[in-house]
Amino acid sequence: MSEPKVFEKPLGMRDFLPDMAERKRFLELRIQRVMEQWGYREIITPTLEFYDTVGAASATLTNRMFKLLDREGHTLVLRPDMTAPIARVAASLTDAPYPLRFLYHASVYRAQEQEAGRNAEFYQTGVELLGEASPGADAEVMALALSCLQEAGVKGYKLALGHVGLLDGLLEENVDDPRLRAELKEDLLRRDYVAFRQRLEQSALSCGQQERLLALLHVYRGEEGLSALSRLVGGPRSQEALVNLQEIWELLNGYGVSQDVILDLTLIGFLNYYTGAVFEGFAEGYGFPVLSGGRYDHLLRRFGTDAPATGFALKVDRLLEVSQIQPEQPERVVVAYRPGQIRQAIARAQALRRAQPPKAVEMIALPDGWEAERRAAFVARQKRRGVDEVVFLEGEGLT
């Protein structure tokens, strides 16, 4: 491999220059305020975790994790998501006063194979609600997710809601062969409906069974969806899941957000990770989901505690692309002074910084023998830098 150029970064890593960094911070804080209003508190966990614990519990594929060795030879990973680290923390809190409501801002890391330009470091802001199995918890995180999208200035957002229990239940009730069941689920996971249909047609399943499974592929709007689904369920597992979905729907109605939610049973997320309601958030005119989440009741078991949990992560990088909101910036002022005027300049700058509303003040020394004729050019240059106002300390006041 050739030597990296001095300005190069490792593949998939990015710099955020001030304009973008300010937008990102502004958006994160706006969203954090909403999460705090719902009782969530910030938690910070380390960037490096053990591969054998957090890495293995994560939904991310092993071959997409960044791994390194510590001095004792343990394999470490750059955290591939925040859900597993938070589950680790929650499980370690003895006598944890459940429910726990955590929020986080963190970068997560996933190695990319396909394209050179794709990111490998992602910024996520999210919540985890641990120790609550009720449909109220599912509805709460979904309603909160919608509030966050609204607060982030996302236009035309929608949430797609699926249910792993309902999907698994319907597959179990209609397909006896566990291998065929796994293959059908795999087809849905790969979003390959053509293969799903072909597999059904070639199977020995009855017409009724095939029809019930094909109905899975529909995307439904709200109530019509729930009544359509009630005609499909036949066994205890899917029945229980349907009741759960209906209760969640009722509560989403209670939050007044059900018009922003569509039902999509093919939503699985990751294989064998989520256990109940799962959801993804979309913005109009943007090709990738801007958030994803769901219930994962088995994860904490891997850390030695049994507690149900749900949560979601907003993809901050994508939100930055769809958000219509610009940060509120203080007025930017330059105090320009001649040699010998630095004390007055400091006093002036400090006063402006303490003014109401406070200003963002830079001090710039003018060279010796600076002539007043050059003032217009100086001001023009500062305006190009985004400065709103230039103050010359020459006894002539503001320009």
Next chain:
Amino acid sequence: MSHLVIALPKGRILEEAHQLLTKAGLPLPPELEDSRKLWVRIPETAIEIILAKPMDVPTYVEYGAADVGIAGKDVLLEQSRDVYELLDLQIGACRLSVAGLAEQAGRPLRRVATKYPQIASQYFRAKGQQVEVIQLHGSIELAPLTGLAEAIVDIVSTGRTLRENGLVELEEMMPITARLIANRVSYRMKYRQIEMLLDKMRRQLAKESGS
């Protein structure tokens, strides 16, 4: 209602795709294929067509630059893009095959040239064969003739190109048809529009297979 952007592949499949869409009731302009325009608005509908290289159609759809698209299964397998595969359009039918000189039959392969390096290496790996895969961008048939590789992996429809170059099909790998694909967000956000298009095409396909 927002527009539905359909990505169509230039070249081999375009004529059949054009016919299928027209018969399914989409008022496409007849000169779609001859025109040099890459972006066509269909009057009196909420539909726009973009014409892309076949290998690029899944990319436009994955990123949401197009809502739906028509792509060959060969391209989908090679690229493994995150898109919905909604319907087998049964056009552009052909097969992926291993081909080479007749005397190569039954002999182990060391080097294989192809436009489909992912598919080829997966195929040989799954069979436990250790094969070096060489990526080429066209005129693949040259590879066995020049000794660059013993065999090629490519799509075969009539087999004429192979015959004209003195090559034979050594192994059929899998049948290939064109598929209707959709962006994962568009499929939820523009579900009704996409479902309407799907419905029209399904009905046309049923009519054709019935006749």
